[in-house]
Amino acid sequence: MTAIEVRNLHKRYGQHIAVDDVSLTIEEGEIFGIIGPNGAGKTTTVESIAGLRTPDSGSISVLGFDPKKNRAEVRERLGVQLQESSFPDAIKVAEALELYSSFYREPADWRELMELLDLTKKRNTRYKALSGGQKQRLSIALALVGDPKVAILDELTTGLDPQARRDTWSLIERVRDTGVTILLVTHFMDEAERLCDRIAVIDGGRVAAVDTPAGLIAQASAVQQVRFRVRQPLDRSVLTELRDVTDVEITEGRWRVTGSGQLLSSVAGALARAQVVAEDLRVDQRNLDDAFVAFTGRAPQSPELLQKEG
Numbered sequence: 001m002t003a004i005e006v007r008n009l010h011k012r013y014g015q016h017i018a019v020d021d022v023s024l025t026i027e028e029g030e031i032f033g034i035i036g037p038n039g040a041g042k043t044t045t046v047e048s049i050a051g052l053r054t055p056d057s058g059s060i061s062v063l064g065f066d067p068k069k070n071r072a073e074v075r076e077r078l079g080v081q082l083q084e085s086s087f088p089d090a091i092k093v094a095e096a097l098e099l100y101s102s103f104y105r106e107p108a109d110w111r112e113l114m115e116l117l118d119l120t121k122k123r124n125t126r127y128k129a130l131s132g133g134q135k136q137r138l139s140i141a142l143a144l145v146g147d148p149k150v151a152i153l154d155e156l157t158t159g160l161d162p163q164a165r166r167d168t169w170s171l172i173e174r175v176r177d178t179g180v181t182i183l184l185v186t187h188f189m190d191e192a193e194r195l196c197d198r199i200a201v202i203d204g205g206r207v208a209a210v211d212t213p214a215g216l217i218a219q220a221s222a223v224q225q226v227r228f229r230v231r232q233p234l235d236r237s238v239l240t241e242l243r244d245v246t247d248v249e250i251t252e253g254r255w256r257v258t259g260s261g262q263l264l265s266s267v268a269g270a271l272a273r274a275q276v277v278a279e280d281l282r283v284d285q286r287n288l289d290d291a292f293v294a295f296t297g298r299a300p301q302s303p304e305l306l307q308k309e310g
């Protein structure tokens with residue numbers, strides 16, 4: 001079943017095109033990620049899905065409902081954690097959860113959520129006295145308090161320390177295991193790679209690619225490299241003759257083989273046939289950072305940098 005369907009979304013602010021042409025299909029039960037450079041149109045896209053912005057053209061369906069025309073139906077089924085949620089400074093954790101749950105006909109048990117998000121000890125703490133991580137966890141709890149079928153989380157772990165980020169990831173996986181479809185906007189490639197079933201790369205208001213994390217990495221990095229040392233004599237042609245190999249370089253006893261396809265198994269097979277043992281064998285592992293650069297021409301941001309800036 002499709003949870004979210006976006007067709008040819010277009011949104012401009014004055015002369016500035018924020019979202020040019022975005023189409024996405026997100027299946028029920030998926031953790032679907034959106035990544036892309038600053039200003040790519042990610043927030044405009046997810047806020048349009050949440051019914052918080054009005055697209056100029058295109059169509060959006062959330063569980064079969066239009067976020068603008070069927071506001072009540074979408075509100076009952078969709079939870080949103082926005083980029084910079086702000087709450088009254090004086091409101092206490094338990095009060096905020098109870099208040100938000102009263103907005104829904106069939107809310108989740110807010111006490112259970114408070115426990116799940118490790119906020120029970122902070123139930124009587126005022127919002128302004130919470131740490132960054134606690135504020136973040138509260139905003140996730142508030143996104144889930146309506147017992148939504150779909151949750152939109154924008155910059156889930158920005159500003160959190162590494163341990164809090166990992167805890168939040170486990171939490172999101174637990175939420176998904178309860179059957180909630182999750183749409184996640186993130187700047188962090190480790191987060192996207194770890195959590196998402198599929199990812200859309202958005203650049204300049206358009207979808208540059210949609211695939212699984214492994215699929216995006218494979219699409220972006222057809223070229224691979226295998227490096228090793230050998231003690232026995234080895235004829236270069238043993239490797240240059242292989243179909244998957246495009247280049248072989250030998251520097252001070254270190255071999256570097258460049259190619260594509262099943263490069264590692266081709267090289268390993270050829271070495272075995274030549275009865276040569278490879279030592280210190282390394283395969284250059286490409287990751288989602290490389291895919292991000294390949295699709296957008298820019299480097300992704302690092303969590304450490306954002307934390308310092310924040």
Ligand SMILES: Nc1ncnc2c1ncn2[C@@H]1O[C@H](COP(=O)(O)OP(=O)(O)OP(=O)(O)O)[C@@H](O)[C@H]1O
Pocket residue numbers: 013016017018019036037038039040041042043044045
């Ligand atoms: N309310 C607004 N009025 C005018 N311009 C806007 C508005 N909201 C967004 N924009 C512009 O539209 C473009 C897309 O913004 P959007 O926030 O959707 O991008 P983003 O990919 O979420 O960026 P970031 O990663 O920095 O949050 C940006 O150039 C932004 O400056």
